[in-house]
Amino acid sequence: MEQNLSAALFFLFLCGMLLLSAPVTSVFETIQAGSGALPVYLFGVWLLLIIAAAWVVRRSASTADESETD
Amino acid sequence: MQPYIILSVSLLYLLILFGIAYYADRRKAQGRSLIANPYVYALSLGVYCTAWTFFGSVGRAAESGVGFLPIYLGPTLMALLWWVILRKMVRIAKQQRITSIADFVASRYGKSTRLSIAMTLITVIGIIPYIALQLKAISGTYLVLSGSNVGQTGILADTALYATFILAVFTILFGARELDATERHEGLVAAVAFESIVKLVAFLSVGIFVVWFTFDGPADLWQQAMVQPGLQSLFSFGEDTIPLSEWFWLTLISMFAILFLPRQFQVSVVENVSEKHILKALWLFPLYLFAINIFVIPIALAGLLLFPGGTVDADTFVITIPLFEGSSALALFAFIGGLSAATGMVIVAVVALSTMVSNDLVIPALVRSGRIDFASRADATGSLLLIRRVSIILILLLAYSFVRFLDQGYSLVSIGLISFVAVAQFAPAILGGLFWKGASRNGALAGLLAGFAVWLFTLVLPTLETAGLLGSSVTENGLFGIALLQPYALFGVGHLDPISHAAFWSLTLNGLLFFGISLISRPGLSELAQASLFVDALDPGRQQLRGSLRPRSASPEDIILIMQRFLGAERTARALTEYREQFGTTPDASTRIFEQDSFINYAETLLGGVIGSASASTVVSSVTREEPLSMEQIMTMLDETRQALAYSKQLEEKSAALELTTAELKEANARLLELDEMKDEFMFTVTHELKTPLTSIRAFTEILRDNPGIPAEKAGEFLDIITRETERLSRLITQILDMQLLEKGAMKADFRQTSLSEIARNAVQATGHQFAEKTQAFSHDLESCEPMPMLADADQLEQVLVNLLSNASKFSPAGGRITLHLGAEGEHYVIEVTDNGPGIPEDERELVFEKFSRARHATEASIPGTGLGLSIVKSVIALHGGTVRVEEAPGGGARFRVELPQKRNGEA
Amino acid sequence: MPANILIVDDEPNIVISLEFLMAQNGLNPFIARSGEQAIDHLEKQIPDLILLDVMLPNRSGFDILQYIRRSERLKNIKVVMLTARGREQDISKGMDLGADAYVTKPFSTRDLIKKVKELTQREP
Incomplete structure (x- = not known):
């Protein structure tokens, strides 16, 4: 479980790096600022990352409980 | 407000x-x-x-x-x-x-x-x-x-x-x-x-x-x-x-x-x-x-x-x-x-x-x-x-x-x-040090100082200038008037904001020096030991060289004194108790060097919590000497390392052992099933053997009842058969009961001083007619025998010999040859019964002594017997502290060899 | 003409008792002490009925029964199985192989004679 949990979290880290930095965010250089798309996008990705991390941790904890003891 | x-x-x-x-x-x-x-x-x-x-x-x-x-x-x-x-x-x-x-x-x-x-x-x-x-x-x-x-x-x-x-x-x-x-x-x-x-x-x-x-x-x-x-x-x-x-x-x-x-x-x-x-x-x-x-x-x-x-x-x-x-x-x-x-x-x-x-x-x-x-x-x-x-x-x-x-x-x-x-700026030294054993002190120091210098120059200098603490305008003209050394545009990189600019230059330079100098400088021994403790922290099995590379010695009193000074008396007392619980010894003057070293390390770590590891190291070293490593100590350390490495190997081996155990369990299960089958077969045999004399007895009894006019001679013959079959039946029942008792260990042997050769003679007499019936040649060396005194249950031993002899007779063809040999070898009496029958295949030699095993032969070859004879032999011999085994006789056939101790344990 | 009865058993005393019983009841007994002897006998003479022990040396009674039922020449012989085994599956195995009756040892002599007479008289 240890290994898989670390790997899953690292996967999320890479997703976050990809979605929260250039070149992906550079899309918003061209989108009209008045729409408010940029803050909505950033807060949205942020919240998704948090939920995904919580889900990954919880799932790993429950599988660890099933197999008992490490 | x-x-x-x-x-x-x-x-x-x-x-x-x-x-x-x-x-x-x-x-x-x-x-x-x-x-x-x-x-x-x-x-x-x-x-x-x-x-x-x-x-x-x-x-x-x-x-x-x-x-x-x-x-x-x-x-x-x-x-x-x-x-x-x-x-x-x-x-x-x-x-x-x-x-x-x-x-x-x-x-x-x-x-x-x-x-x-x-x-x-x-x-x-x-x-x-x-x-x-x-x-x-x-x-x-x-x-x-x-x-x-x-x-x-x-x-x-x-x-x-x-x-x-x-x-x-x-x-x-x-x-x-x-x-x-x-x-x-x-x-x-x-x-x-x-x-x-x-x-x-x-x-x-x-x-x-x-x-x-x-x-x-x-x-x-x-x-x-x-x-x-x-x-x-x-x-x-x-x-x-x-x-x-x-x-x-x-x-x-x-x-x-x-x-x-x-x-x-x-x-x-x-x-x-x-x-x-x-x-x-x-x-x-x-x-x-x-x-x-x-x-x-x-x-x-x-x-x-x-x-x-x-x-x-x-x-x-x-x-x-x-x-x-x-x-x-x-x-x-x-x-x-x-x-x-x-x-x-x-x-x-x-x-x-x-x-x-x-x-x-x-x-x-x-x-x-x-x-x-x-x-x-x-x-x-x-x-x-x-x-x-x-x-x-x-x-x-x-x-x-x-x-x-x-x-x-x-x-x-x-x-x-x-x-x-x-x-x-700490990132290269810490992250590199956490995951790379090759990270060295010089690399870390160089990286840190370079990064810090860049930070001072690119961020702090302009701040001081803005605050009016510096007269000249370095920000505009560069340090010493060199244009390439402008704080906000170092080496001409000017399009970044000040923070990104500073982060870029300081971290890049820091990282370059950290990795570069680590690559060219060889870490010292103490660095290597610490590197392993850090990099393998989550994998304690791999943390190598736990002992100091240079064992130190010091009077434990000195160390305790230092502890009391910096930790206080109460905390020191607690620490010593903890040490004793952890290592099982109390440090004192007689402590050997390796234990002294472990105590010094313990104290140093503890002191490090209060005054920092570097100070603790300095303070402790003021009362310690470094001992040169002896060959023996190096070997001990290498051994510990090897053990640590072996640990992971052991895990692999354990799973292999588990497989082996599983295989053994399967085998044992098969064996149990086989025994169960044998028991079934045995029950058949016993039933058959018991019913055979019963059948005769019942048949002749009914014949005599239904035919009152039978000639007296014929009737006498039938009555004889009935008597013989009754005897056979009771013999069988006795054997089965003996077996049961032996199995439960309930049968008490009646040990008395007796003569083995005398017992053998009785057994030969009892079985003589069997050989005669099958015209088998039976020879023995009892005439020349010593009395062979021993403490034994004579009846049981006689039964053993009878069983072995009749067994030999049963398995040898008509006209076969059977010999009985008695002798003394060392502290044992030896009894050998040899026949010239088909012999017993090697893989069945252990098996013949198992209860019921004869049952299989009995059904296959239809040789009469309960399958209990040899089992009884084994139990009785064991009761007398002896052993019995079967081997191949010269020229084929089977030889049963019994060894009995001449003197029982405790016998004077 | 008295029916010919072949007694197949390896236990001498049982053979003696069966031989006496058959003779006493006007039947004509023959003796075989093993499966091989029984086959040998069947080569020479076809009896009306066989008293067949199941537990025989080398060739079991079931073997002999199967041999008889497969042979055109012998298949009409009545066969009474004799055995110490009284288990259901043994009885049904004997019946499946074509035994006419199954007698468990130790048997009642009267029952045995009755069964033998029934089987030998049903078909002249």
């Missing part, structure tokens, strides 16, 4: 805070820790959100839109790696009793004093502006709230100084009331967690007030804002707001900040109660950051709408909007929230810094200069505490003077970011 209201509420708040800390400390003393849960841990990590977050985020959002976000997105990303990185740091800190980040780095690179001094200086210099920022925020917001004139510097000075002294008192109360070798402060953590709640609730209250009371919800606020010409362009990347390059560098240095800021190291590593808490904190803490930032943009927009034209400093919107809207209570609450954010940061950061200053600067200096007298038996714990307290006061005064002299209109965020870049 009246100043006395603000002051008394603030003071009340601080007292509540102290009450919480006091309560938590008492709970800890009772063994019912208040902070041993992941939620308090995650909340205490919220110390990351300082006055900068509370006031500065809004200010930055007002200037650059989403530009405040990287400071929180970076930590969110890093939190995803906590399970790998932070957990390792926590494990190491616990193993090595590390209490500060300077100690952490110094320990990793062989307890280097130079490194710990460098780390401490960089941290103190880097963080003091950040602490100053909090003081400035407290005094600044106080002035706004009380409505005083910001321009009056006299009052400002008083307020900030006032705050400084109050904070110094509280910091000492929280962090330096007493000396603890583990350097853990449960009360402090509880207070910080509480502050995190207060600042979050305060900020959310202001946010809700602004969005739903000042405006009609977020949509209304957004629409009003977007009508304003300047505000539209806020929400995109670009030179006016935040360029993508700055976005990247801010994210990166924030990722490092969440790990390496001294206050974060303090709460996340030093104060960590359980590694498991990290699992929950890695999403709870980002969630906290998310919550505290959700209203930043709305408040900033509202402020810009309410105070157009920059009449009000955006950093103060959180307080000025409620004030402007007439809700002074909410403004006061917001002020308290900001106070929470600021005091939390100041107290934790100053505690962490003071630990470093006293452990890594002052004490080593005192030790080196001989000011700490080792000959003295005086308790030094009092002076240690004094050093710690003076450090706290000095650090706060330094921060205060920074406020005084550098308060030239820098925004909260920019001062904070300067500190971020400073601590980001």
Whole structure:
């Protein structure tokens, strides 16, 4: 479980790096600022990352409980 | 608002805070820790959100839109790696009793004093502006709230100084009331967690007030804002707001900040109660950051709408909007929230810094200069505490003077970011040291110093210049007038903002030197040992060379004396008890060198918690000698290493052993099934054997009953048969019963002095007719035999011989040859019964002695018998302390060989 | 003409008793002490009925029964199985192989004679 949990979290880290930095965010250089798309996008990705991390941790904890003891 | 209201509420708040800390400390003393849960841990990590977050985020959002976000997105990303990185740091800190980040780095690179001094200086210099920022925020917001004139510097000075002294008192109360070798402060953590709640609730209250009371919800606020010409362009990347390059560098240095800021190291590593808490904190803490930032943009927009034209400093919107809207209570609450954010940061950061200053600067200096007298038996714990307290006061005064002299209109965020870049310099040395054994002390030191130098040049120099402390204009003309050496455009790289520019150059140079010099310099032995302890921390089986490479020796008394001086008598007594529990010995004069070494290491680690690892190393080495390693000691160490490596191998072997066991179990099961089958077969045989004489008896009895006129001669013949068959039946039954008894061990042998040759003669007589019937030649050597006296159950032994002889007869063909041999070999009597029958295949030789096994032969070859004879033989011989086995006779056939001890155990 | 009865058993005393019983009841007994002897006998003479022990040396009674039922020449001989085994599956195995009756040892002499007479008189 240890290994898989670390790997899953690292996967999320890479997703976050990809979605929260250039070149992906550079899309918003061209989108009209008045729409408010940029803050909505950033807060949205942020919240998704948090939920995904919580889900990954919880799932790993429950599988660890099933197999008992490490 | 009246100043006395603000002051008394603030003071009340601080007292509540102290009450919480006091309560938590008492709970800890009772063994019912208040902070041993992941939620308090995650909340205490919220110390990351300082006055900068509370006031500065809004200010930055007002200037650059989403530009405040990287400071929180970076930590969110890093939190995803906590399970790998932070957990390792926590494990190491616990193993090595590390209490500060300077100690952490110094320990990793062989307890280097130079490194710990460098780390401490960089941290103190880097963080003091950040602490100053909090003081400035407290005094600044106080002035706004009380409505005083910001321009009056006299009052400002008083307020900030006032705050400084109050904070110094509280910091000492929280962090330096007493000396603890583990350097853990449960009360402090509880207070910080509480502050995190207060600042979050305060900020959310202001946010809700602004969005739903000042405006009609977020949509209304957004629409009003977007009508304003300047505000539209806020929400995109670009030179006016935040360029993508700055976005990247801010994210990166924030990722490092969440790990390496001294206050974060303090709460996340030093104060960590359980590694498991990290699992929950890695999403709870980002969630906290998310919550505290959700209203930043709305408040900033509202402020810009309410105070157009920059009449009000955006950093103060959180307080000025409620004030402007007439809700002074909410403004006061917001002020308290900001106070929470600021005091939390100041107290934790100053505690962490003071630990470093006293452990890594002052004490080593005192030790080196001989000011700490080792000959003295005086308790030094009092002076240690004094050093710690003076450090706290000095650090706060330094921060205060920074406020005084550098308060030239820098925004909260920019001062904070300067500190971020400073601590980001730790990244190569720590991250590299955590995962790469080849990282060396020289590399770490070179990288750190280079990064720090660049930081000073690119960020601090221009600040000093702006403050008017430097006459010449280096920023414009470059150092010594060299254009390539401009602080904001080093080597001509000029298109970056100052923070990104500084981060880029300092981190690049730092990393290059760290890796480059590590690659070309060979780490020393003590470095290698520490490298393994760090890199393999999560895999203790692989931590090599646990023993010192140079075992040290010292009189344990000297060591204990030192411990008493720095830990106090009580703590030392406890430590010695713990040592005894852990290692099973008490150190004394007779202790061997290796044990002395282990005790010295134990004491040094413990001392390291109080005075830092480098000082502890210096202090301990003043009374120890290094012993040259003997060959034997090297071998012992290599052996330990080998064992550590073998451990993982053993795991593999265990699974192989498990497979083997499974196979054995299967085999045993098959054997059981076979036995079961045998038992079934045996029951058939027994039934058959019993029913055969019964059949004859019944048949002849009925014949005699139904035919009264039978001739007397014939009747007599039939009666004879009946008698014989009855005898046969009873013999069979006796045998079966004997077997049962033998099996249960219930049959008691009747041991008497007897003669084995006599017994053999009786047996031969009893079986003679069997050989005659099958015309088998039977020979024996009984005539020439000695009496062979022994203690035995004569009846049972006779039965054994009868069984063996009739067995031989049964399995030999008509006309076969059977011999019986009796003799003495050594201390044994030997009986051999040899036949010239088909013999017994090798794989069945063990089996023939098993009960029931004959049953199979009986059905196959239909040789009469119960299958019990040989089993009885085996049991009886065992009862007499002897052995029986079957072997191949010369020229085929089977030979049963019995060995009986001439004298029983205990027999004279 | 008295029916010819072949007694196949390896236990001498049982053979004696059976031989006496058959003779006493006007039947004509022949003796075989093993399966091989029984086959040898069947080559020379076809009896009306065989008293066949199941537990025989080398070739079991079931073997002999199967041999008889497969042979065109012998298949009409009545066969009474004699055995110490009284288990259901042995009885049904004997019946499946075509035994006409099954007698469990130790047997009642009267029952045995009755069964033998029934079987030898049913078909002249």
